[in-house]
C-alpha cells in the first residue's frame with residue numbers, strides 16, 4: 001500500500017481545477033486522457049504532488065498535440081448538418097481539453113480505504129443515482145448495478161493514473177463517464193455469459209465486473225498490442241480469484257458469431273470508430289489524412305461486428321452496440337441497416353431508461369428513439385461523444 005499512503009499524504013494545492021496527468025494506458029473511450037497533461041499543465045488537485053515522480057515529467061517532455069485542421073474541417077461539414085446547433089457547443093468543448101471532465105470508476109476489488117469519502121470531500125459526487133434510477137425497467141432492475149460506483153466532478157479535475165504494481169490492485173479507473181452507458185444498457189445479471197467483442201483496453205469489461213459477477217466474461221480484442229494492454233488492465237484491477245470466469249482472446253470479432261452461435265446471454269459491441277475526441281488531435285497531418293480515408297471503411301466493419309454479435313447471442317438475449325463518435329454513418333445508419341437485414345432482431349428502446357436517468361449529467365442529441373441515444377459534449381457536461389443502441393434477438 002505504499003502508493004496509497006504517499007498519495008493521501010499530499011496537500012491540496014489551490015488554483016483553477018484542472019486535469020493533472022494521464023497515461024496512454026487510459027486513452028480509450030474517446031482517447032481523451034491521452035492529451036490531458038499536455039493541454040493542462042497546472043496542478044490543482046489534492047492528488048497532484050504525489051504522482052509517481054517520473055510520470056508528470058515524462059508527459060511534459062512530450063510534444064504538444066495539435067488540432068488537425070483537416071479533421072476539424074471534415075467534422076465541421078458533417079456535424080453542422082447532422083447536429084445543427086449542438087455541434088457548435090460540442091466543437092467548442094472538443095477543442096478545449098482543459099475543460100474536459102473525468103469520471104473515476106472505483107474498483108470494488110481493491111482496498112479503497114477512505115478513498116470515496118476523500119473524493120466526496122473534494123467535490124466529487126456519484127454519477128449513478130441508484131435510489132431513483134430510471135434503469136429500474138422490468139428487464140434491467142437497477143439492483144444488479146449497485147456495486148458499480150463512478151464519481152464525477154462538475155469541474156475538470158482529474159486524478160493521476162496509478163501505476164501497475166504486482167499483487168496490488170488499482171483503486172480506480174479513469175474514464176469518460178458516458179462510456180458507462182453501454183454497460184448500463186447491457187444490464188448484465190449475476191451468472192450471465194457475456195461477450196465483450198471489442199474489449200481493449202478493457203474499461204467496459206471492468207465496469208461489467210464492477211456491476212455483477214458474470215458466469216463468464218469473454219473479452220476479445222483483435223489487435224495484438226491492445227490485446228496485451230487488455231490483459232494488463234484485467235491483471236491490474238481484477239483479483240485472480242475471478243480468473244476462471246474470464247476468458248481473453250485475440251481474435252477477429254467478425255468470426256466469433258459463426259464459431260460460437262447462440263452462446264451468450266449478452267454481447268457488447270463497443271465498436272472501432274472515428275473516435276472524435278482523439279482524431280481531432282493528431283501527431284502528424286498525414287495521420288489525419290489517413291484517418292479520414294479509413295473513416296469510409298468503418299461502417300462496413302461495424303456492421304460485420306454487429307452481425308457477428310447478433311449471431312453469438314442466444315435467442316432472447318441482448319446486444320448493445322456503442323461508439324464514441326458523433327457520426328450518424330457509424331451510428332444510426334449502421335443500426336438501421338443491420339435491423340433491415342436481420343429479421344429476428346428488434347431494437348429495444350433506451351431513451352426512457354438512459355435519458356430519463358442521466359439527463360442531469362449528459363446532453364443528449366435527438367436521435368430516433370428506436371435507433372439509440374447519443375451523448376453530445378456540452379459546456380459543464382463535457383461527457384461523450386457516446387452512441388448506444390440495444391437489440392434483442394427474437395429468433
Ligand SMILES: C[S@@+](CC[C@H](N)C(=O)[O-])C[C@H]1O[C@@H](n2cnc3c(N)ncnc32)[C@H](O)[C@@H]1O
Nearest residue numbers: 198199200201202203204222223252253270272
Ligand atoms: C472503442 S475500442 C474498445 C474500447 C473498450 N471496449 C473499452 O471500453 O476499453 C474498439 C476496439 O476494437 C478493436 N477492434 C477493431 N477491429 C476489431 C475486430 N475486427 N474484432 C475485434 N476487435 C476489433 C480495436 O482494436 C479497439 O481496441
